């Protein structure tokens with residue numbers, strides 16, 4: 001019998017979503033890597049497994065894998081997709097999604113638009129984590145055109161670099177070098193930001209364990225927090241990525257970051273054996 005899956009995306013950041021709530025799924029890391037390979041497998045930016053929540057405070061637990069087989073504590077774009085699934089199944093307008101990083105309340109704001117409370121931005125050097133005590137507002141990492149970044153943990157580690165023109169930076173060259181820099185012992189997602197206005201930034205991303213993606217929800221949160229900490233933008237802003245826009249707000253009272261954006265369903269399928277795929281829709 002095959003393993004059914006759903007393919008969804010948020011702004012072109014795409015996910016294979018598996019149902020693991022009725023019976024636990026054993027997913028060998030080399031299977032995840034094979035399925036994630038766009039040349040030979042279905043391909044995804046993240047593999048998401050829906051699991052039972054640890055207690056009654058959440059509707060479901062969401063486990064997140066990168067295509068290199070590594071696990072992450074956060075995925076903003078997938079959280080909107082998973083919240084949409086849970087809200088649709090229950091006929092509700094709000095749910096709570098549990099991740100390794102904590103409980104994330106989400107609500108529907110339009111048919112295919114969801115807001116997620118991504119929790120507090122963590123700013124201490126050892127919460128990122130960084131390898132040693134440095135100022136997270138001025139991270140001493142210099143690589144080609146990238147320097148003086150801002151470190152943020154949104155449930156996963158991010159380094160955001162401000163550049164005059166994000167399009168002009170060779171992200172495929174500098175992204176992996178920054179991801180694997182000795183200052184980030186758990187590696188990091190690498191963002192490039194150009195400030196367009198006090199309520200608008202351009203953001204490109206090199207995702208840890210995935211490479212360049214069309215959008216990254218947690219990265220957009222980190223980019224917004226970095227821009228606000230530097231005094232470059234207001235607390236509510238639009239983050240424009242290759243795949244489209246998210247609206248971000250960094251709340252002053254509790255430090256939580258609210259992310260609003262679209263979700264989309266691509267197709268249903270089934271894994272038969274290892275990689276063979278039947279498309280149903």
Ligand SMILES: N[C@@H](CCC[C@H](N)C(=O)O)C(=O)O
Nearest residue numbers: 072075076077156216217218
């Ligand atoms: N696409 C994501 C982030 C996914 C995890 C990341 N690559 C990591 O390893 O932390 C998002 O939308 O946030």
